[in-house]
Amino acid sequence: MSGPLSHGIHDKVQIPSTRQIDLRLLIKKGQNAGSWSLELVLPPCRACHAYLKLDVGGRVQKLDMRGISSGFRVMAEPTANDYKILSFEGKPDPSFVAGVARTCPGLPAWGAAAFTAMGRGTESGFPRAHALNRCGTYALLWSAPEAPELPEELLVERLKSRQGWNLALITVPEAPSDTCASWLQAFTQLSVMPAVPTITTIWPFLSRNTSINTVEYIEADAVILAAHRIPGGVLDGGPTLQAVNQHDRCSASAPDRSPALFTLIRERSDEFRVGKSGHPDVDKFYNRSTSLGRSFQHPTVDLVFTDERGERLVASLHCRQTQSYVMATRARTLQFDCLIMPRGAIGGLEVVSPCGRKEYRRLASSEASADGAAQACQLPSAINSLLKQHLTDPQYQVSVDFGGLGRLAISATQPLADPTPALLSLSWSLRLRLQSFLFQLHVGGATTLTGSDQVLVRAFSGSRPRPELLPHYRQLVADVRACGFDIRYSGDGVSR
Structure with a gap:
């Protein structure tokens, strides 16, 4: 192929992106720590003999554009209205006028x-x-x-x-x-x-x-x-x-x-x-900081239990023994008393109920010291009672997380099986064989022969077959037992 190469790509006009006014939050440190203010940051422009008027949140500030060659920062007031460049005076930089957005979004009115x-x-x-x-x-x-x-x-x-x-x-x-x-x-x-x-x-x-x-x-x-x-x-x-x-x-x-x-x-x-x-x-x-209190040495979160003799057992959250103690609590061989934590430590409790619902609680210390130790505190009584309720209930999945202080995860235990036994059933062919056998013995009436499998098996268990029917009877007993029914027979043919 011959001929000149196409330069169409290079001929496209590159549209400059619009520069934005930036809203920033300033938070002071040191003596005035926690106090804050807002600031608008304007993009830089070429020095020019002009001014711009800027709405900085209910008041108007006039800025000399000869001083914003490297950008300009101006204090702003908190407002839900947009911050705006209202007007220019003199001969402003054309690239600034055309390439800088006139508004900066204010703070939300809700949220x-x-x-x-x-x-x-x-x-x-x-x-x-x-x-x-x-x-x-x-x-x-x-x-x-x-x-x-x-x-x-x-x-x-x-x-x-x-x-x-x-x-x-x-x-x-x-x-x-x-x-x-x-x-x-x-x-x-x-x-x-x-x-x-x-x-x-x-x-x-x-x-x-x-x-x-x-x-x-x-x-x-x-x-x-x-x-x-x-x-x-x-x-x-x-x-x-x-x-x-x-x-x-x-x-x-x-x-x-x-x-x-x-x-x-x-x-x-x-x-x-x-x-x-x-x-x-x-x-x-x-x-x-000099305002957070004195230092202390108590780098553990402890769970306190009581055994059957009334003796206290204390296990730190990061130790494996803690999980064993909790499982013993669920088995009712230990009793959970309280959680002890360093003053200022914060953790979380996540619980999953038997129906799958998740619940989260923040674990933070109360003002009450644990056993007179100023460096360790207990949970508020209501939160400690909630923790005790979930730790001792085997149907709940519990997770206690104190980050670097340790974690504890306890799975839910499957609920006990329903004490009502499931109803056993006979196969269709075996049911017909039993009905035919009982009919030969003239045992039971229409209600028995057409009733449930349990009624049918109960009538069969109480039957006394004739000697010539014993082989057939023993085979039926074996087949009924294979279906899960608990019946036995003695040498004389009487089932037990």
Whole structure:
């Protein structure tokens, strides 16, 4: 084939994509930890002698376009209305006017806007979330309803309210129930997706989220972290994380893939960052808190039982002995008393009823110390009674999960068979043979011969055949017994 090559593809006009104004959530740390604000981030433009007027939530701000060559950030007010570029004055940059969307969606009038650290990059503040990932932490901002019924499965830290708007940090569980997932989707209008790379805190148990990617922890010599689904190193090894503080930068690799455990010895540092190079979305910032209480050493969740002699048996949740004790409780040889947990630890109870209905309860400590030990607490009495009810009922499937403190899974025991025996039956041909045999002996009337198989067999059992009929009789007895009926005969031919 000869002739010039076609350049049709290169002649197509490339339509530039429209750039968006970005709404971001800022959450302060340090002295004003928990206070928050909103910020609009405008795309950069070429310097020009012009101004733009921007509606930032009920007030208008005038911006000099000579100062936004590298982008511009302006504080915004929470509102359900759209944020808008109202007008331009002077000679604005034509590419900015034509290529930047005039509006930025405001906050929902009902339900919550969700903000995340995913896709944050080098920008400060947190962007809007496009989906909710399992194990992820998000900031939910809403105005109505004022006090929604948050599912107990969610780990919730409420922050300060402002101008009628409420803010809470929530952590989605790794395996949310259908009810929890449906509630999140309805409240945020976002789908609940599979888990993504995350870093979680294993120790100390008494810690709390103060921002989407910031954790406050009590005084402790070491902090234990778990890295989930983070890409590993060479030869399919575990991930490598970096820890950075004001003095040092160090890295370590874990032998396991996911979860991979890391222990950080604090030494001089009260604040540090942990993350993976090239993955800023998984960064976690840790700050030592002076308001969460003193340190304690009680790293187990214990189940307490009582035997027949009244002696107490204590087993930690992560020990195999605990499952044996629970099975003994279901067999009524032990009695379950209570669950003892470290102050600040949080777990979950999932129960599946005999009819297949799932129920979830959050397990958090009460203020009552266990046996006078300030470092350990019991469950609230109502929750402990519920736990006792399900642990001792063999028809329930029970799962107790305290993460790094241990898990316990108890399967349901099959219910006892119905004490009413199933009705036995005879084959069609055997039934006719019995009826014919009894008719020869003149045993029973029409009711017996046409009644149920049980009536027929009962009449046959009470019959006394003549000597010449004994061989036939014994063969019938063997055939009836083969159908499951329990009848016997003696040497004289009388069945027993």
